Amino acid sequence: MMVSTKGRYALTVMVDLARQEGDGFVSLADIADRENLSMKYLESIISILNKGGMLQSLRGKNGGYKLARKPEEYNISEILLLTEGTLAPVNCIMQDGVQCEKAATCSTLPLWAGLDKVIENYLSDITLEDIIIGNRKKMLGDYCGTCGSEN
Amino acid sequence: MMVSTKGRYALTVMVDLARQEGDGFVSLADIADRENLSMKYLESIISILNKGGMLQSLRGKNGGYKLARKPEEYNISEILLLTEGTLAPVNCIMQDGVQCEKAATCSTLPLWAGLDKVIENYLSDITLEDIIIGNRKKMLGDYCGTCGSEN
DNA sequence: TGCAAATCCTACCACCGAGGTAGGATTAAG
DNA sequence: CTTAATCCTACCTCGGTGGTAGGATTTGCA
Numbered sequence: 098m099m100v101s102t103k104g105r106y107a108l109t110v111m112v113d114l115a116r117q118e119g120d121g122f123v124s125l126a127d128i129a130d131r132e133n134l135s136m137k138y139l140e141s142i143i144s145i146l147n148k149g150g151m152l153q154s155l156r157g158k159n160g161g162y163k164l165a166r167k168p169e170e171y172n173i174s175e176i177l178l179l180t181e182g183t184l185a186p187v188n189c190i191m192q193d194g195v196q197c198e199k200a201a202t203c204s205t206l207p208l209w210a211g212l213d214k215v216i217e218n219y220l221s222d223i224t225l226e227d228i229i230i231g232n233r234k235k236m237l238g239d240y241c242g243t244c245g246s247e248n
Numbered sequence: 249m250m251v252s253t254k255g256r257y258a259l260t261v262m263v264d265l266a267r268q269e270g271d272g273f274v275s276l277a278d279i280a281d282r283e284n285l286s287m288k289y290l291e292s293i294i295s296i297l298n299k300g301g302m303l304q305s306l307r308g309k310n311g312g313y314k315l316a317r318k319p320e321e322y323n324i325s326e327i328l329l330l331t332e333g334t335l336a337p338v339n340c341i342m343q344d345g346v347q348c349e350k351a352a353t354c355s356t357l358p359l360w361a362g363l364d365k366v367i368e369n370y371l372s373d374i375t376l377e378d379i380i381i382g383n384r385k386k387m388l389g390d391y392c393g394t395c396g397s398e399n
Numbered sequence: 400t401g402c403a404a405a406t407c408c409t410a411c412c413a414c415c416g417a418g419g420t421a422g423g424a425t426t427a428a429g
Numbered sequence: 430c431t432t433a434a435t436c437c438t439a440c441c442t443c444g445g446t447g448g449t450a451g452g453a454t455t456t457g458c459a
């Protein structure tokens with residue numbers, strides 16, 4: 098499993114907040130209730146999002162969270178990268194360049210590097226807005242990174 | 249991490265065997281020595297490959313393993329799927345159709361399903377032969393599942 | 400002024416899979 | 430009948446996942 102509940106719930110929270118856009122600050126209790134998730138666990142996850150600059154927060158009564166930018170300005174890759182730490186499919190691939198000592202002669206490395214690239218390309222092309230409007234063409238359609246998407 | 253050492257080593261073993269094609273049965277000790285991996289651990293991994301019909305084995309002296317088919321007849325997806333059990337990037341995606349009870353109303357499901365598809369498409373298009381000959385174009389080139397690859 | 404509602408912060412914990420190791424039983428060549 | 434190989438079962442350690450607990454702090458409002 099590449100993406101744990103942490104990343105999945107983080108995305109769920111972001112999508113929920115994107116849906117409430119314009120309603121001011123939304124409390125975590127509301128989000129947890131709507132999404133039927135543990136508020137305590139969500140607390141630790143939303144803290145990462147907040148510290149990572151993804152959100153604006155307001156403490157005290159009537160406080161809560163809201164998106165720092167517009168939904169179309171978030172891509173899924175950055176949300177998952179922040180919460181998961183890495184999206185690399187294998188631990189011999191690091192985000193800041195490869196560091197395995199056998200890298201120079203490893204015949205399987207290009208495969209893993211290519212897989213990493215494919216995943217990154219896919220996730221960085223999809224925004225929160227795409228998820229809200231249900232842009233199934235982009236998500237489920239025949240994905241093609243470089244050619245014009247006419248299907 | 250989507251692919252553990254089990255899957256990675258399995259692929260390493262398959263590539264090693266593909267390189268020794270035509271040399272008859274190759275002992276696990278030889279493979280472990282060449283790849284500098286624990287023979288004992290490799291034993292449990294190669295057992296999965298063998299039971300899954302990926303290999304032919306011969307017990308006793310001068311025994312060992314060899315590929316059951318030609319290198320170009322294995323795609324990477326089936327090797328990893330056999331050893332890892334699943335390649336799904338999240339645990340709400342199962343190989344035999346989705347089973348999460350919220351699936352019908354889940355707005356993030358198409359994203360995960362699409363990611364799963366992109367990964368599967370990439371890995372099932374690459375063969376053992378591609379790895380041996382170092383087909384970097386296919387592995388690292390701008391991947392495009394549906395259009396002709398002219399880059 | 401004080402209560403209530405909210406974020407923020409630090410600990411803690413159980414469980415399970417990853418990544419092996421150990422030791423022997425079985426098979427087959429010579 | 431020895432040796433070299435696969436095959437099989439059991440076991441172990443460690444760290445990450447997926448939370449929970451309890452309180453400190455901040456702010457709005459009556």
